Amino acid sequence: MKRIGMLTSGGDCQALNATMRGVVKGLSNNLDELEVYGFYEGYKGLIYGKYRLLTSADFSGILTKGGTILGTSRQPFKLMHDPDENGLNKVEAMKHTYYKLNLDCLVILGGNGTQKTANLLREEGLNIIHLPKTIDNDIYGTDVTFGFQSAINIASEAIDCIHTTAASHNRVFIIEVMGHKVGWLTLYAGIAAGADIILLPEIPYDIDKVTKAIEKRAKAGKGFTILAVAEGAISKKDAKLSKKEYKKKLENSPYPSVSYEVAAQIQKKIGVDTRVTVPGHTQRGGAPCPYDRVLCSRLGAAAAQAIIDEDYGNMIAMKANKTVRVPLEKVAGKLKVVEKDSQIIKEAKFMGISFGD
Numbered sequence: 001m002k003r004i005g006m007l008t009s010g011g012d013c014q015a016l017n018a019t020m021r022g023v024v025k026g027l028s029n030n031l032d033e034l035e036v037y038g039f040y041e042g043y044k045g046l047i048y049g050k051y052r053l054l055t056s057a058d059f060s061g062i063l064t065k066g067g068t069i070l071g072t073s074r075q076p077f078k079l080m081h082d083p084d085e086n087g088l089n090k091v092e093a094m095k096h097t098y099y100k101l102n103l104d105c106l107v108i109l110g111g112n113g114t115q116k117t118a119n120l121l122r123e124e125g126l127n128i129i130h131l132p133k134t135i136d137n138d139i140y141g142t143d144v145t146f147g148f149q150s151a152i153n154i155a156s157e158a159i160d161c162i163h164t165t166a167a168s169h170n171r172v173f174i175i176e177v178m179g180h181k182v183g184w185l186t187l188y189a190g191i192a193a194g195a196d197i198i199l200l201p202e203i204p205y206d207i208d209k210v211t212k213a214i215e216k217r218a219k220a221g222k223g224f225t226i227l228a229v230a231e232g233a234i235s236k237k238d239a240k241l242s243k244k245e246y247k248k249k250l251e252n253s254p255y256p257s258v259s260y261e262v263a264a265q266i267q268k269k270i271g272v273d274t275r276v277t278v279p280g281h282t283q284r285g286g287a288p289c290p291y292d293r294v295l296c297s298r299l300g301a302a303a304a305q306a307i308i309d310e311d312y313g314n315m316i317a318m319k320a321n322k323t324v325r326v327p328l329e330k331v332a333g334k335l336k337v338v339e340k341d342s343q344i345i346k347e348a349k350f351m352g353i354s355f356g357d
């Protein structure tokens with residue numbers, strides 16, 4: 001008999017349901033008795049005791065369903081030790097719910113911030129299994145996160161669509177891609193959809209290099225240029241600012257995001273009509289792609305095995321196409337970034353893609 005709790009926390013993605021299904025299928029197929037409690041809206045449900053006993057019907061037909069059947073919310077790790085507006089100690093409240101339900105383990109699906117709280121609960125003595133979710137692919141200790149590939153598909157499709165209209169009108173187009181502080185999604189979608197210029201947070205750009213790359217294409221007879229710009233892209237000049245100074249600059253900026261600033265600078269420097277498209281949260285929406293469905297099923301099955309083995313305190317990760325258990329204490333709080341000298345960047349540059357550096 002195992003009694004487990006489950007929650008999805010932070011920004012959603014396409015593959016949360018598929019992963020929960022994988023865990024529950026793996027457990028129910030190998031245990032005589034199982035109880036699964038689903039907490040609503042991430043850690044909120046655990047803090048305030050909002051949960052429901054789930055049945056096999058809850059996990060039926062959800063392999064292809066995006067979003068999360070449990071709902072989610074952002075509960076910043078840095079505020080976890082602060083009491084809520086009614087003076088409630090959130091960490092103690094979460095422990096209380098866990099012990100009240102007599103759980104054997106809590107399965108937590110989420111990104112970096114979620115993982116930090118998962119590790120905190122582990123330190124507090126709870127049995128935790130973490131599963132790496134995010135379209136950003138920035139979780140340290142796993143080659144890939146679920147949601148990433150589905151988001152690449154959507155962002156690539158957005159760039160593909162822009163390609164045809166950009167070519168018809170001989171325009172410069174910027175497509176702003178999500179990814180928070182890292183450029184994985186922009187890099188992969190950019191290469192997949194044939195972007196000419198890719199701007200990433202990890203490789204600060206020089207706007208003159210960007211405009212030169214556009215002019216070089218124009219001289220070669222290419223009437224249009226496609227830029228894939230990460231939402232966290234930053235100029236060389238801004239990269240020199242302190243965190244505080246940069247925050248202030250953004251607060252006072254007339255542009256809604258970096259892409260609009262780049263567009264205005266291109267327009268001003270070389271007088272080329274430049275448009276911006278922001279696919280935004282579409283990148284987290286819709287059904288998980290087949291790659292993610294397989295990834296989630298494998299991670300879910302491996303999580304179930306770890307629970308049966310009572311090997312807790314781990315993230316279930318994918319390394320060299322093998323599922324592995326990575327101790328949370330070794331990875332929590334670390335970020336996986338795009339290395340600017342990595343093979344993929346060198347290969348992209350070799351093909352003529354400009355990173356504006």
Ligand code: F6P
Pocket residue numbers: 011111134135136178179180231284
């Ligand atoms: O972490 C996933 C992500 O979609 C990031 O790429 C993006 O910066 C952020 O979440 C957006 O957050 P929200 O949904 O809270 O606007």
